[in-house]
Amino acid sequence: MECVFGLVGDGFAVLAADTSAVNSILVHKSNEDKIMVLDSHKLVAASGEPGDRVQFTEYVQKNVALYQFRNGIPLTTPAAANFMRGELATALRKNPYSVNILLAGYDKETGPLLYFIDYIATLHKVDKGAFGYGSYFSLSIMDRLYRSGMSLEEAIDLVDKCIMEIRSRLVVAPPNFVIKIVDKDGAREYAWRESLKDAPGASA
Amino acid sequence: MGRLINANDKVNDHQANESCAFFNLSPLHSGLHFSAGRSPIPAKLDAARRIDTPAGSPMSIFEYNGSALIAMVGKNCFAIASDRRLGVQLQTIATDFQKIYKVHDKLFLGLSGLATDAQTLYQRLVFRHKLYQLREERDMKPETFANLVSSILYEKRFGPYFCQPVIAGLGDEDKPFICTMDSIGAKYLAKDFVVAGTASESLYGACESMFKPDMEPEELFETISQALLSSVDRDCLSGWGGHVYVVTSTEIRERILKGRMD
Numbered sequence: 001m002e003c004v005f006g007l008v009g010d011g012f013a014v015l016a017a018d019t020s021a022v023n024s025i026l027v028h029k030s031n032e033d034k035i036m037v038l039d040s041h042k043l044v045a046a047s048g049e050p051g052d053r054v055q056f057t058e059y060v061q062k063n064v065a066l067y068q069f070r071n072g073i074p075l076t077t078p079a080a081a082n083f084m085r086g087e088l089a090t091a092l093r094k095n096p097y098s099v100n101i102l103l104a105g106y107d108k109e110t111g112p113l114l115y116f117i118d119y120i121a122t123l124h125k126v127d128k129g130a131f132g133y134g135s136y137f138s139l140s141i142m143d144r145l146y147r148s149g150m151s152l153e154e155a156i157d158l159v160d161k162c163i164m165e166i167r168s169r170l171v172v173a174p175p176n177f178v179i180k181i182v183d184k185d186g187a188r189e190y191a192w193r194e195s196l197k198d199a200p201g202a203s204a
Numbered sequence: 205m206g207r208l209i210n211a212n213d214k215v216n217d218h219q220a221n222e223s224c225a226f227f228n229l230s231p232l233h234s235g236l237h238f239s240a241g242r243s244p245i246p247a248k249l250d251a252a253r254r255i256d257t258p259a260g261s262p263m264s265i266f267e268y269n270g271s272a273l274i275a276m277v278g279k280n281c282f283a284i285a286s287d288r289r290l291g292v293q294l295q296t297i298a299t300d301f302q303k304i305y306k307v308h309d310k311l312f313l314g315l316s317g318l319a320t321d322a323q324t325l326y327q328r329l330v331f332r333h334k335l336y337q338l339r340e341e342r343d344m345k346p347e348t349f350a351n352l353v354s355s356i357l358y359e360k361r362f363g364p365y366f367c368q369p370v371i372a373g374l375g376d377e378d379k380p381f382i383c384t385m386d387s388i389g390a391k392y393l394a395k396d397f398v399v400a401g402t403a404s405e406s407l408y409g410a411c412e413s414m415f416k417p418d419m420e421p422e423e424l425f426e427t428i429s430q431a432l433l434s435s436v437d438r439d440c441l442s443g444w445g446g447h448v449y450v451v452t453s454t455e456i457r458e459r460i461l462k463g464r465m466d
Contacts (some may be wrong), residue, residue, distance in 0.1 A: 089324050093363060114299060121267065122319040124290055124298050135295065 003134025018174030077105030172186035270441030346373030357389035406435035
């Protein structure tokens with residue numbers, strides 16, 4: 001049910017994720033942020049078991065920060081991706097994390113990068129990626145409409161088309177999405193796409 | 205060996221321990237009996253290595269990502285080729301996934317099967333080879349490397365890497381060497397060609413009919429490419445182009461093939 005997808009554009013990478021926290025048939029909240037800011041120029045969109053998702057991404061975030069403290073320079077995006085893969089691979093045959101990850105980062109030397117990391121620690125650098133039931137729709141839309149080197153407006157338009165498709169075609173489509181981008185100016189939240197706002201609390 | 209005890213079997217511990225003892229296996233080390241309930245591989249990959257697909261019918265763990273690999277021997281040269289698909293069961297994730305790695309200028313390793321294990325195995329093997337290079341101050345011979353791969357795979361006999369390697373190299377006096385092995389390191393040396401992956405049955409047929417001994421590099425390239433493309437066209441889990449390396453004692457030629465992109 002969790003929909004996470006992302007793509008690389010001209011000098012930036014964008015990630016979009018649904019914002020529903022679900023347990024069986026109950027929606028706990030519809031503004032759960034699943035895209036974590038790993039460091040100044042990296043974003044991690046994670047989908048999977050909620051506990052594993054939060055634990056694993058926080059663990060990686062703190063280790064990435066530790067590296068920067070110890071060595072004075074931040075990890076590159078490929079290094080962070082390989083670190084994540086290594087942690088998932090080590091845990092795989094002991095105590096596996098059920099988390100699928102899309103890592104988007106911007107390095108000064110190489111530009112924007114997007115990494116696809118499966119829950120069984122398959123790592124691959126991609127231009128566009130998606131996880132979850134939403135991937136059946138968003139990957140096809142992106143296959144048709146994606147070009148390399150898209151501008152920010154074009155990329156956000158493509159993201160919106162994917163969100164529209166998921167909303168209209170997925171049976172239990174999540175109502176709200178968050179979009180975050182990373183470029184030379186850093187990782188930041190770009191927009192929310194809400195079709196269902198939380199009901200205001202009843203007044204006493 | 206003890207009977208395959210499925211983690212989902214409603215066999216009680218006592219019974220399972222008895223059968224393990226009967227076959228002189230200690231329950232802790234039988235490896236196939238997960239008494240603590242926590243299996244070493246996620247539940248989806250467990251259960252006799254069958255995984256459920258969205259379509260319903262279970263697939264083998266070896267078919268999770270999809271792959272096709274061939275290595276062929278020519279006249280003082282060899283060629284190694286792979287498909288380029290990375291999939292997750294029936295969904296294609298990428299069409300530029302690398303399955304053939306260069307260990308050194310005269311030794312190539314192709315890894316088919318589960319992509320995560322292929323990546324882990326490749327990292328371990330490159331590490332071992334680099335150590336060897338530092339200690340011995342020379343590159344590993346293909347025969348030696350094949351033995352190394354075999355023993356690393358057998359180390360994990362009761363919790364294996366789900367990979368089938370294809371090793372191709374030029375040995376002493378630049379004599380071509382190819383071999384493949386199963387996921388627990390049983391080596392199969394061949395003089396003509398070796399294949400691995402989800403398309404292996406088609407690959408065997410194609411190679412058997414197209415192969416001739418002592419082909420020159422150009423003809424070898426044509427032969428291996430045609431064998432690869434025609435075989436992956438019959439396999440839904442591999443394809444999306446091809447990646448061919450033709451290696452002689454003086455040069456390595458890497459070529460990308462465009463086949464049916466489906």
